[in-house]
Amino acid sequence: MAWKKVCAVSAIQENALLKVNVDGISLVVANYGSGFRAFPPICPHMEEPLDESGILADCVLTCTKHLWAWDLRTDKMLGETEKPLRFYDVKVDRGDLYALIDHEIIYDFDGGEEESDDFFS
Ligand code: FES
Numbered sequence: 342m343a344w345k346k347v348c349a350v351s352a353i354q355e356n357a358l359l360k361v362n363v364d365g366i367s368l369v370v371a372n373y374g375s376g377f378r379a380f381p382p383i384c385p386h387m388e389e390p391l392d393e394s395g396i397l398a399d400c401v402l403t404c405t406k407h408l409w410a411w412d413l414r415t416d417k418m419l420g421e422t423e424k425p426l427r428f429y430d431v432k433v434d435r436g437d438l439y440a441l442i443d444h445e446i447i448y449d450f451d452g453g454e455e456e457s458d459d460f461f462s
Contacts, residue, residue, distance in 0.1 A: 342443040347379060347431070350438050358402075360392035366445045368429060370438060373400040373413040379431045379440040384409065385424040385448045402426070424448070 345363045353359045353372040369392050371378045389406040396403045403410040409422040430441040
């Protein structure tokens with residue numbers, strides 16, 4: 342395991358998402374105001390790119406495709422959300438954000454039920 346520099350803290354505005362590539366691994370970094378989170382760049386529901394379809398407000402990340410949402414302070418799933426967001430550990434050191442990356446986090450899209458209701462798309 343190794344801490345990898347992701348970006349300068351100043352590169353991520355509050356309530357913003359930033360997609361980055363660290364040693365060939367894509368991740369999205371979120372500044373939720375009182376902290377940071379780093380997670381895979383796709384929604385665990387149906388692989389929607391969260392840097393494009395994610396909205397961050399009041400510490401809650403919402404995927405606008407079908408409105409799954411997660412509280413980034415507590416990791417809790419909100420509303421009708423059925424899968425947790427998975428995170429890389431992060432830390433801030435001297436103005437830079439680091440993520441603990443020993444392998445790429447990949448969601449299992451084969452094991453779950455496929456949703457046929459595409460009402461919100
Ligand atoms: S793809 Fe993100 S909520 Fe469905």
